[in-house]
Amino acid sequence: MSNWLFLRGAWDERTQNSIDTDDDMWLQLFDELTKKERREIYFRGNDSFFDSEYKNIRIFCGNENKVDYLGEQFVFSRGGFDYYLPILKTAQFAYKIRYGAGKRYMPEPEIDYQLVLVDTEEQKAEVLAKYPKANVHLFIKPAARHFKPIDMEKEYDVCYIANGQQARFKGIEWVYNTAPKDLKILHLGYPSKFKPPANVTCRRVDRIDMPAEINKCRIGIVPYGSIDSCPRVIPEMLACGLPLIILDTVNFWREKYIYVDSDKDWFWAQVKTQLRQYDSIHSKSIFKYYKENLSIPIAANHIKELINYKTAACGIRYWQNLA
Secondary structure, three states: OOEEEEEEEEOOOOHHHHHHHOOOHHHHHHHHHOOOOEEEEEEEOOOOOEEEEEOOEEEEEEOHHHOOOOOOOEEEEEEOOHHHHHHHHHOOOOEEEEEEOOOOOOOOOOOOOOEEEEOOHHHHHHHHHHOOOOOEEEOOOOOOOOOOOOOOOOOEEEEEEOOHHHHHHHOHHHHHHHOOOOOOEEEEOOOOOOOOOOOEEEEOOOHHHHHHHHOOEEEEEEOOOOOOEOOOHHHHHHHOOOOEEEEOOOEOOOOOOOOEEEOOOOHHHHHHHHHHOOOHHHHHHHHHHHHHHOOHHHHHHHHHHHHHHHHHHHOOOHHHHOO
């Protein structure tokens, strides 16, 4: 039996609710990856430690400078945050896995990672250019398990997910200014400073309630800029069976996901084409593809296979107990 530590990120007022409703993809993925193992999840918090639990996984929170390394054989660092460094430096003999979100895909030079996960071939090439001996592979990003098709009436043509705080690279102003007036659009996320047109309905809901909103729509759009790296709305809307139109500036594993690619000039024409071709049978086939190629069990098994490859090459046997 192996010991695992997952570095999840910072604790905020929404975290406990997310644990209670079980709507966090990363916790679900870690659980799937480490079943039958000893495992812990660390959240960055204030100076006072506290403990919680998720599916027989200890969750602890506190100041990273006061975290004592407990001898984990595996440490999974998610997010690429610099406040993980004191923990990672202490865990020098552990098998360290890194996934950096967004622009934080480049590993830190002072940490020896045994597996680096990235979202695109371009990111992989850039990491290898800087660290030629790195073990770098593309990551399958799934959606949380509650994202799935729901048999319900379609109230909107288009689902658009974007938080107002990220308006600059989520395309909110562009969508509001260019969306055809005859399209009925549901915009999910925190409000922005931009006033939505009459054909756009804005709504902010908790993550556990997102699938019910997404399933009210026929297709999804991802008109983001190049800052994002495999935004989670892609697997979430695919898991709900929505065909996707994705702007050509978005960074993600394009060969792995199913979508319609477009530049800005043809974007809304592609949206209308997909709406004309929409049918429920196609939605079911999208969900089937997601389940067979992108879901949490598939993503977890992909990581296991990558670790098997690396550990086998190094002659390390402690992975053999993971079933």
